[in-house]
Amino acid sequence: MSIFSNHFPLGLGTSRFPISGPNDAQGIEASVQLACKALESGVTYVDVGYNYSAGMAPFVLKEAFERTDRPFSVTGKVMYGQDRTADDACKRIELYLKTMGLEKIQYFTCWTIWNYDIFENIMKRGGIYEGALRMKEEGLIDHICCSLHAIPEDIQKIIKTKAFEGITISYSMLSAANMLPVLDAAYENDIGVAVMNPLGGGVIAQNKDYFSFACGDKDNGNTTHAALRFAKAHPAVDIVLGGVKSEEELEDSLEVFSRPDPEPPAERLERVMTSVAGLQGFCTGCKYCEGCPQKIPTPAIMQARNALLFEPASTYNRTGPEELLYHIQMFRPLLHDDGWLPDTAENPCIKCGKCEKQCTQKLGIIEAVSDTFRRAKQAYFTKEAHKERLQELIYEKGYKKVGLYPNGGFSNLIIKLYEEFFGTPDFEWLQFNSDPKMWGQKADERMVHSPSEIPELMPDLILICTYKYDQDILDSLSKYEQCGVKFEKLHRVSEMPWVF
Ligand code: SF4
Ligand code: SF4
Known part of the structure; x- marks a missing residue:
């Protein structure tokens, strides 16, 4: 038994609601109806982060929770980096509570733990975990959980500390060979498991023929259904998260999880894993090729x-x-x-x-x-390409102030790499963000400014550091070009995101 055992096996993911932005009233209403339909259909676990669905997911849920009297449990996610201290964590949860109109969050979630080092930082005295314990004592949260993106070995190490009562991990038949030991460890330690990306980030749904081997006799040739059932087949998995974009998608997932698997789950697991091992050209992740003398992974x-x-x-x-x-x-x-x-x-x-x-x-x-x-x-x-890019954009350009937009993972990396490659800069870094909650706050010892301060602060250059929305941000800031501020995107056209 785990803390997730009594939930309906389909969890509501809220990162893919059909919302284009805060002014998309139609998209917001459609999303509220989707959330209501999920809850009315028996879904009880709701997974939300403050920036999901263009930052509107918590507002959608507030409205949905008001429209239904169905029971639900919801996450409150706090990411190390954006927040670092116990006080930061408490403030973040207060914000979730206020935005969603709730008095309690069931699952405090240390969000996106990339590796064991981050876990240790979360656990430090005065850190995020301490904030979670404080809120648990105050009755603002029920359980302390985490979402993990670390390598399987680190995940197992973290599970064994028993710091968390529930975990969220990425798991599908694509990653199963690597992740099964993680699930075994969670099962042995009675840790609840919610899995995200059960369709391999869309790869399985887009290649249904290739993955049709996943279908057993009773899956009616429906690869997506077979993949979802596979994701739930290991006894450690309590919840499969479905990020729904439309009513059809929701109904399809509900159809799978509203009745028991037609194939005994243990048999499904074994059958699919045998087929994965036999796929032509497919690497199973068995790791027998490890140990390259040139340290190539x-x-x-x-x-x-x-x-x-x-x-x-x-x-x-x-x-x-x-x-x-x-x-x-x-x-x-x-x-x-x-x-x-x-x-x-x-x-x-x-x-x-x-x-x-x-x-x-x-x-x-x-x-x-x-x-x-x-x-x-x-x-x-490559690291060399990153160095060349920073050299081309910033190094020895005679700049006095360089702005980074927005502050966060990308900007932190840029500052770190610049210092590693070229030493202390002879210009000042400025950080900007469009989120009013960040204005006037310090992030990594530097003040975060509103875009409206650009004309007053007059950086020589503003670097659009993010990848996903770099063009949208550039368009929204172009009005400041007339003040004489230069804007550049960090990423070149065929470049990979510096942070994924
Ligand atoms: S030996 Fe290496 S390349 Fe071959 S299947 Fe295993 S992990 Fe993949
Ligand atoms: S050096 Fe090349 S051939 Fe040898 S183990 Fe490494 S990757 Fe394989």
């Missing part, structure tokens, strides 16, 4: 390259070209999950053949590694 590279087997999906607000989408899908797990960013695009492989000899799937690893470095060059996916 072959299992991670080969697993990430599975993305090249399928139609690429639109992602990160990019709809093409195809090569860019492939690169995002391939390099994202390498950086995000494995922390791999090569120093240069020069391939260090000495073609010793050790990896290929060990490969259970008989994959052409040497050629694949060479192609990966070629693509890394094309996508500026």
Whole structure:
């Protein structure tokens, strides 16, 4: 039994509501109706972050909660970096409570733990975890949970500390070979598990024929249904999160989870895992090829390259070209999950053949590694390319003030890399954000300014650091160009996001 055991197996994900922005009244109303329909249909677990669905998801939920008397439990997510101290965490939860019109949040969630170091920072005296404990004592939250994006070994280590009663992880048949030990550890420790990305971030739904092997006799040839049932098949998994965009999507997921799996879950798990191991050209992530003398992370590279087997999906607000989408899908797990960013695009492989000899799937690893470095060059996916970009944009340009927009993960990385590459800058960094809640606050020791302060502060350059909405931000700030401020996007057209 875990804290999630009594929930309806489908959880409501709120990051994909059909909302284009805060003024999209029609999209907001459609989303409220979707949330109401989910709750009326028996969904009880609601997963929300403050910036989901253009920042409107918490407002949508407030309205939905007012319109229904169905029971629900909701998350309140606090990310290390945006918030660091116990007080920060408490303030963040107060904001969730106020925005959603609630008196209590059931699942305080330490959001997006990337690695064990971040976990340790969260657990430090005066840190986020301490804030969670304080709120639990005050009755503002019920349980302390987390969402994990770390490597499976770190996730298992974190599970074993028993700091969290429930976890949210990314899991589908694409990642199952790596993640099954994580699920086993959660099960042994009675930790509740909610899984996100049960369709492999859209890859399975977009390649239904390829993944049709997932269907058993009783899945009626519906690959999506089979993949959702697979995600729930391990006994540790309590909740499968479905990020719904439309009523049809919601109804489809409800159809799957409103009745028991027609195939015994243990048999489904074993059957699908056997088929995954037999897929042509597919890396199962077994890691037998580990131990490259040149320290090339072959299992991670080969697993990430599975993305090249399928139609690429639109992602990160990019709809093409195809090569860019492939690169995002391939390099994202390498950086995000494995922390791999090569120093240069020069391939260090000495073609010793050790990896290929060990490969259970008989994959052409040497050629694949060479192609990966070629693509890394094309996508500026190297540390050297980052250095060149900062040199081109900022270094020794005679600037007095350089603005970073918005502050957050990208801006922190830019400051860190600049100092690592070129030393202390001879200009001042300024941070901007469109979120009024951040104005006048300090983030990483630097004040966050409103865009309306641009004419007064007059930075020489403002660097649009984010990836997803860089064009939208550039368009919204173009009016300040007439003051003499220069704007540049950090990312070049075919470049990978510096932070995923
Ligand atoms: S062939 Fe290349 S990638 Fe494979 S183990 Fe040898 S050096 Fe590493
Ligand atoms: S041995 Fe083959 S299948 Fe296993 S991780 Fe390496 S490349 Fe993938």
